[in-house]
Amino acid sequence: MQSKNKLRNATITAVGMYVPPKILDNKYFEQIVDTNDEWILSRTGISERRMLEEGATSDLAAGACLDLFKTTSVKPEEIDCIIVATVTPDMLFPATACLVQNKINAKSAWAFDLSAACSGFLFALKTGACLIESGSYQKVLVVGADKMSSITDYTDRNTCILFGDAASAVLLEPTENLEEGIIDQMLFVDGAGKDALYMKAGGSLNPASHDTIDKKWHYIYQDGKAVFKVAVKGMADVSFEIMKRNGLTSDDVAYLVPHQANLRIIDATAERMGVSKEKVMININKYGNTTAATIPMCLTEYYRDGKVKKGDNLILAAFGAGYTWGSIYLKWSID
Numbered sequence: 001m002q003s004k005n006k007l008r009n010a011t012i013t014a015v016g017m018y019v020p021p022k023i024l025d026n027k028y029f030e031q032i033v034d035t036n037d038e039w040i041l042s043r044t045g046i047s048e049r050r051m052l053e054e055g056a057t058s059d060l061a062a063g064a065c066l067d068l069f070k071t072t073s074v075k076p077e078e079i080d081c082i083i084v085a086t087v088t089p090d091m092l093f094p095a096t097a098c099l100v101q102n103k104i105n106a107k108s109a110w111a112f113d114l115s116a117a118c119s120g121f122l123f124a125l126k127t128g129a130c131l132i133e134s135g136s137y138q139k140v141l142v143v144g145a146d147k148m149s150s151i152t153d154y155t156d157r158n159t160c161i162l163f164g165d166a167a168s169a170v171l172l173e174p175t176e177n178l179e180e181g182i183i184d185q186m187l188f189v190d191g192a193g194k195d196a197l198y199m200k201a202g203g204s205l206n207p208a209s210h211d212t213i214d215k216k217w218h219y220i221y222q223d224g225k226a227v228f229k230v231a232v233k234g235m236a237d238v239s240f241e242i243m244k245r246n247g248l249t250s251d252d253v254a255y256l257v258p259h260q261a262n263l264r265i266i267d268a269t270a271e272r273m274g275v276s277k278e279k280v281m282i283n284i285n286k287y288g289n290t291t292a293a294t295i296p297m298c299l300t301e302y303y304r305d306g307k308v309k310k311g312d313n314l315i316l317a318a319f320g321a322g323y324t325w326g327s328i329y330l331k332w333s334i335d
């Protein structure tokens with residue numbers, strides 16, 4: 001809901017994305033683990049995903065930002081702040097956002113990373129919006145970027161088929177029209193979910209050692225069934241609630257923009273909202289789960305395909321490790 005004493009909203013004024021050229025299709029996974037195209041497609045909705053062969057998350061992120069700058073008159077040196085949502089930083093420090101700042105030559109920007117896994121983009125978008133709404137900053141780049149291949153165990157059929165590498169970026173700027181841009185958000189954490197989806201080693205709890213490598217603790221672990229259940233409920237409930245409290249019916253919503261983790265979770269969320277399939281942004285078939293990049297990539301592709309119009313009501317929704325989840329209601333403002 002719109003706060004009564006707000007003077008300005010933050011709104012998305014430009015978008016960009018980068019996916020590496022190398023494609024891993026389902027046939028590739030048939031050769032490396034005990035799986036098949038039919039199982040992957042029917043259980044997840046994924047046909048292929050991308051893999052970055054050389055470089056790191058900051059390269060994906062910089063690629064997305066440079067793609068964005070091709071579409072706007074705003075120059076990198078005008079950016080005030082860069083927020084990179086990622087769980088696959090190039091290094092633990094410095095922040096990947098610092099590396100991106102240097103790679104895109106955004107000399108005036110301060111920058112930091114935000115870690116909220118698959119909800120990372122939503123958490124970063126709201127954080128960036130607050131910087132704008134406060135009046136302190138005019139131009140904030142919000143980037144979702146993950147090189148999931150760097151933490152994927154390609155001998156584990158439960159997880160390796162799910163993830164891909166990608167990045168996408170949006171530019172936030174102020175608008176005095178309080179009826180457009182980022183209008184409402186509901187963001188949540190339940191830290192009790194920590195044991196269902198995590199990467200156990202590499203942090204201060206279990207620093208890298210021969211033992212952590214032997215135990216494969218530097219890879220994603222996921223209890224797929226447990227996460228599936230809470231993800232369906234979390235995403236569906238929060239999307240329904242944000243519509244309700246903003247007085248929106250399914251007719252008012254142009255698109256649900258869900259995190260792309262599993263097509264069955266997306267379908268369940270749309271059903272709970274009463275939104276038909278044509279009103280759901282989907283690209284999981286091409287890219288798999290790219291963690292923080294999924295939602296801005298959907299926005300970028302649908303906008304560039306002419307499917308999103310100024311004034312459209314969009315409901316963004318995500319669920320991820322933590323657990324973290326939430327929804328953002330925004331009204332699109334680019335012509």
Ligand code: COA
Nearest residue numbers: 035039043118157158161224225227228231261262319320
């Ligand atoms: N190919 C073939 N079989 C596979 C497989 C694969 N790639 N991966 C798992 N299986 C098997 C399992 O071993 C299991 O076999 P079993 O019954 O003999 O033990 C069987 O398929 C069913 O496994 P299950 O875990 O019940 O499958 P599922 O229908 O739940 O689908 C996921 C698995 C991971 C796709 C699904 O649970 C999921 O999407 N979870 C949530 C992901 C998510 O939202 N994450 C949060 C954000 S990242």
